[in-house]
Structure formats: structure tokens, C-alpha cells
Amino acid sequence: MQAVAGELPRLFDPHTAVVTMQNGIPFWYFQKQAGALAGSIVRSVDPDGMLAANIAPERIIGCVVYPACELIAPGVVRHVEGDRFPLGELDGAASERVARVAACFVRAGFKAPVLDDIRAEIWLKLWGNLTFNPISALSRSTLADICQFP
Numbered sequence: 001m002q003a004v005a006g007e008l009p010r011l012f013d014p015h016t017a018v019v020t021m022q023n024g025i026p027f028w029y030f031q032k033q034a035g036a037l038a039g040s041i042v043r044s045v046d047p048d049g050m051l052a053a054n055i056a057p058e059r060i061i062g063c064v065v066y067p068a069c070e071l072i073a074p075g076v077v078r079h080v081e082g083d084r085f086p087l088g089e090l091d092g093a094a095s096e097r098v099a100r101v102a103a104c105f106v107r108a109g110f111k112a113p114v115l116d117d118i119r120a121e122i123w124l125k126l127w128g129n130l131t132f133n134p135i136s137a138l139s140r141s142t143l144a145d146i147c148q149f150p
Contacts, residue, residue, distance in 0.1 A: 002048060002050050005050035005051055005053070005054045005055075006050065006054060008054045008055060009054055012059065015097075016059060017059055017060075017061050017097050017101065018055050018059045018060050018061070019060075019061045019062075019063050019087070019101060020060060020061070020062060020063060021063045021065050021085070022065065023065060023125065023126075023129065024045070024122075024126065025042050025044075025045065025126075026042065026045060026122070027041055027042050027045040027046035027051045027052055028041075028042075028051075028052070028055075028057055028060050028062070028090060029042050029119065029122075030042070031052075031057035031060070031090055032057050032090035032091040033090070033091075033119070057090055060090055061087055061088070061089060061090075061097070061098050061101055062087065062088050062089075062090060062118035062119075062122070063085055063086065063087050063088075063118075064085070064086045064118070064121045064122055064124075064125050065085060065125075066082045066084040066085065066086075066125070067079060067080075067081070067082035067083060067084070067085075068080040068081050068143050068144075070142070080142060080143070080144060081143075081144065083109065083110045083111055084110070084111040084112075084113075085105050085110050085111070085112045086112065086113050086114075086115050086118070086121045087101055087102050087105070087112055087113070087114050087115065087118070088114060088115040088116065088117065088118030088121070089118070090118070092116040092117055092118075094114060094116065098114050099114060102114050132146060
């Protein structure tokens with residue numbers, strides 16, 4: 001990550017948006033947010049602060065990834081189910097740029113609702129991971145396997 005992070009600004013023009021797509025709490029979680037931790041970096045994700053130093057919060061659009069996939073072999077991923085990618089500005093604004101990004105996802109066949117609180121969606125996804133992932137690991141079952149029985 002460190003080798004790449006320093007090169008990122010070369011890819012940006014004045015209008016470049018960076019859509020972060022991940023599971024878990026992102027490095028930018030406390031950016032553009034009020035409170036005691038405002039402006040803090042999540043060091044477990046960005047230990048040296050390289051991402052935060054090279055991607056200004058103004059560029060970031062948050063995204064929560066819901067599709068379930070399975071790694072079949074190195075470089076081979078099988079899509080199991082899901083097509084939802086909620087998006088949101090860090091400050092909750094309904095900006096034109098987040099609407100344009102959402103429209104790109106929709107044209108590609110995905111669901112991409114624009115949310116006014118992307119952090120709440122991050123926590124919703126984490127609660128789902130917290131409840132289903134241990135069952136999946138212990139039973140060696142997929143989410144589809146687990147959810148088929150009432």
C-alpha cells in the first residue's frame with residue numbers, strides 16, 4: 001500500500017472522486033465528521049497515514065459492498081449473489097458527483113442508493129458480518145446455505 005499510496009495524487013485532476021469500496025471501517029471514517037475523534041485516521045487500516053496523506057477527504061465517496069463472492073482459485077472469483085453498492089458523501093451531502101457515480105453503477109446493472117449517512121450503512125454491514133460470518137466459518141456453509149432454513 002505504501003508504494004502505491006504516494007503515487008495516487010498523480011492520477012487526480014481537480015474533479016477526481018475516489019470511491020472506497022471495502023468491508024469494515026475505512027481509514028476515512030472520522031473525516032468530515034463532528035465529535036471528539038473528528039479528523040482522526042483509523043490506524044488499523046492506514047497505519048502510517050499514507051492513504052489519508054494522499055487522498056483528501058474532499059475526494060472520497062464511501063461505498064459499502066454487499067455482493068457475496070467465493071474465491072474458487074487464485075484470480076478466479078464466483079459471484080454468489082447480491083448487487084447492492086450503497087454510496088454516500090462523507091458529510092451526508094446529496095451532491096451531483098455522488099449522483100453521477102450512482103448512475104454509473106445503475107447503468108452497469110447494480111443497485112446504488114445514495115445515502116445521507118454512509119457510516120450507518122457501514123455499521124449495518126458489519127452487524128451482518130458479525131452475525132453470519134462465525135456461523136459460516138463453523139459450519140463451512142455459505143450465506144445461501146445458512147439462510148435457506150427458517
